[in-house]
Amino acid sequence: MRVNRLRELLRKGKPTLGTRIVCPWPGLVEVIGYTGIYDYVEFLSEYGPYDLHDLDNLARAAELVGISTMIKIDQEPRTYLAERSLAAGIQNVLFADIRTVEDAEEAVRAVRTEPKGINGYRMDRRVGYIGALASAADLVKICDDAVVALMIERRSAVENLEKILSVDGIDMVQFGPVDYSISVGIPGEVNHPKVKEAEEKTIKTALKMGISPRAEISSPEEAKRYVNLGVRNFNIGIDLRMLFSWWKKNGEDLRKILSNI
Secondary structure (H helix, E strand, C coil): CCCCHHHHHHHCCCCEEEEEECCCCHHHHHHHHHCCCCCEEEEEHHHCCCCHHHHHHHHHHHHHHCCEEEEEECCCCHHHHHHHHHHHCCCEEEECCCCCHHHHHHHHHHHCECCCCCECCCCCHHHCCCCCCCCHHHHHHHHHHCCEEEEECCHHHHHCHHHHHCCCCCCEEEECHHHHHHHCCCCCCCCCHHHHHHHHHHHHHHHHCCCEEEEEECCHHHHHHHHHHCCCEEEEEEHHHHHHHHHHHHHHHHHHHHHCC
16 A cells, blocks of 8 residues: 555654646656655646546656655535545645635545545555555545645635634645635735735644644745744645746846847
């Protein structure tokens, strides 16, 4: 049975580091693994097109280089997408657009097996199709080990945060400043005091309730503020943003050289 590296590190109370991709090419996952730096790669499935075969191939690539996987899924159909992702071998799930206690309960059920959830034994990648890799008992452990992470990015989620985080089975939370700013009527003002206050409330409440807060950052320098708040789990960078920044800066620099010819 494959080890879920993210779960093991959380269980031991150790820091975790991931990175995110929108492009579903499995070669990217391999390259990330070759760095020897990252504990997991998160596939941002809600931001671009993909099919079910991509999930299988992303999971295979991660297993090849020894890192864990996470998928960020749309709010609907969250149960179907979570089940299909787990069946493909994706190990952890981040649920977007959580608004209510019922949303959180649905997220947990979508990942766990009966009686805690809805999953059952079937012929899929995680068990080796014909049971070559995992028994029914192993499947229960695979689903129990899957990290259930929630995006806290709506006003209603922040207002009902303690009730939402009281749902048994939630492991990690991630604050979403852009969507929260939209939710409270100040779209895009991610540095507004209201947004920063909600972010700190999310982090402090999670820590108080024994749930791991995660911060998404673009540079190592950004981690300092979160470390001081008690955050030990980070996800750095997105493939599209990194490519855009490189293309823009280097393209502009080269254009300046060419303009003098």
